[in-house]
Amino acid sequence: MKTTHSETIETVKDKIVAAIKGTGNIVQSTVDSVTQILATTIKDTGKAGTSVSDVIATVASSTIRVAVQVGADLGHAAKGIMLGVLRGTQESGTAVLDTISHTANIVIQDTAAVGGDVGAAVTGLIEGAIEGAKEMGVIAEDAAAAAADGALKAAAKVGSTAVQAVRTAVGKPIKDVKVVLKDPEMVVSNN
Numbered sequence: 001m002k003t004t005h006s007e008t009i010e011t012v013k014d015k016i017v018a019a020i021k022g023t024g025n026i027v028q029s030t031v032d033s034v035t036q037i038l039a040t041t042i043k044d045t046g047k048a049g050t051s052v053s054d055v056i057a058t059v060a061s062s063t064i065r066v067a068v069q070v071g072a073d074l075g076h077a078a079k080g081i082m083l084g085v086l087r088g089t090q091e092s093g094t095a096v097l098d099t100i101s102h103t104a105n106i107v108i109q110d111t112a113a114v115g116g117d118v119g120a121a122v123t124g125l126i127e128g129a130i131e132g133a134k135e136m137g138v139i140a141e142d143a144a145a146a147a148a149d150g151a152l153k154a155a156a157k158v159g160s161t162a163v164q165a166v167r168t169a170v171g172k173p174i175k176d177v178k179v180v181l182k183d184p185e186m187v188v189s190n191n
Helices: 006-024 028-041 052-069 074-089 094-113 116-137 140-158 160-170
Strands: none
Touching: 006 028, 006 052, 028 052, 028 074, 052 074, 052 094, 074 094, 074 116, 094 116, 094 140, 094 160, 116 140, 116 160, 140 160
16 A cells, blocks of 8 residues: 555644544654554555655654644654654664654754744653663663754754754753763854
8 A cells, every 4th residue: 555645644643633632642642643653654665665764754744733733732742753753663773863863853843844842842852762762772862962963953954043942952951861962063152
């Protein structure tokens, strides 16, 4: 079965809206929906001529937009997206860090595009990356740094307000993990 881009978006929208309305637990609803959609869609990526990165981008983007439409907390939605992507893709090793960075990049771009709370989304992404790291056998600090770097790169494309929101979010420990940005060219002193 081939799934088109618009069919994937509609599936994401329907599942996320139903899950959020049904349980009220935005994080778990998002994790479950994103995991299921990715696991199913990734099987068909080669047949459909799309890449896993494209599928992640479609699902993450759609989920952020739906979360904004239904008034969901973007921090919770972003955490759910990150965990759902990690569980749905089942990556391992350094591929996990690439997936975390890519997911953060997409989520922050879309959060900014819809006028959402970038700082809340960054915090949620990092929380999801840390929790997912434990499941995937990755060091929590590395996962947090990958999420922060992906978010900062996206914010740099969006503008100074988004960059400042990312810097503020990563300026304090998240889930007892100190977030260290890996890309020194992106780090500018707050002085």
